[in-house]
Amino acid sequence: MAKSIIEDQDRALVFYHVDFEQSVEISDGALAHFHRHRQRRICAREAGGQVFGTVTAAVVRVLEAYGPRRTDERTRTSFRSDPVAAQHDIDSCTERGLVYLGEWHTHPEPKPNASPTDLDAFTRLLGRSSLRMNTLLLLIQGTGDGGDSLSLYSGRSNEIKQWTNG
Ligand SMILES: [Zn+2]
Structure with missing residues (x-):
């Protein structure tokens, strides 16, 4: 049975x-993706990638998250996306009508x-002139379960701000 839209909105985390x-x-789907890659084991490496979604006057929706990929540079305390593989996903999401919104990592x-x-x-990243969005998001997923285990920053030129949820 299909899930109702209201049910999906209830499970989303809003900042x-x-x-x-x-x-x-x-979105619930993006949250589930971040949760799957949480660094719960002591030796686990950071994971990360790109986030995509939609933008209206009232709400920016993070609908899909991509990465990590086999060719990314990953240690326990650092993460860097393979830029070629990331661009491939940015291009294919753009073709599907989704907006590249920014980056995530654990x-x-x-x-x-x-x-x-x-x-x-x-x-x-914000200094790169080729990006279509003038404001980008940075999401960081910690090891916990609740809303306080996900941090959101927005950035425009060199102005970076931290958001709150709940
Ligand atoms: Zn970090």
């Missing part, structure tokens, strides 16, 4: 920021915060 009129909704901590390296990499 807010006082400076933004839009909310950011993380951290081996319960309540994750962006590291200085993360913020540097995000700032460099």
Whole structure:
């Protein structure tokens, strides 16, 4: 039996920021993808990739998450997507009408915060002129179960802001 739309919305995680009129909704499917890659074992490497979805005046919806891929660079405390493989998924999602919204990766901590390296990499990504979106998202999944185990940052040029959920 098909799930109702209301049921799906109930399970989404919604983030807010006082400076933004839009909310950011993380779909059940994207949340499940992040959860599957949580670094629950002591030796587990970081995972990550790209997120895609839709944008309206009221809400940015993160609908799909891709990665990690076999050719990514991964350690316990770092992650870097294979840029060629990532671009392939960006192109195929764009063809399907989804918007490239930004990046995600995991951290081996319960309540994750962006590291200085993360913020540097995000700032460099924002500086790339070829991107269609002028605001991008950075999602970090920690090891916990609840909403506080997922952190969301938005970035525009070099201005990065952390959002809250719940
Ligand atoms: Zn990180």
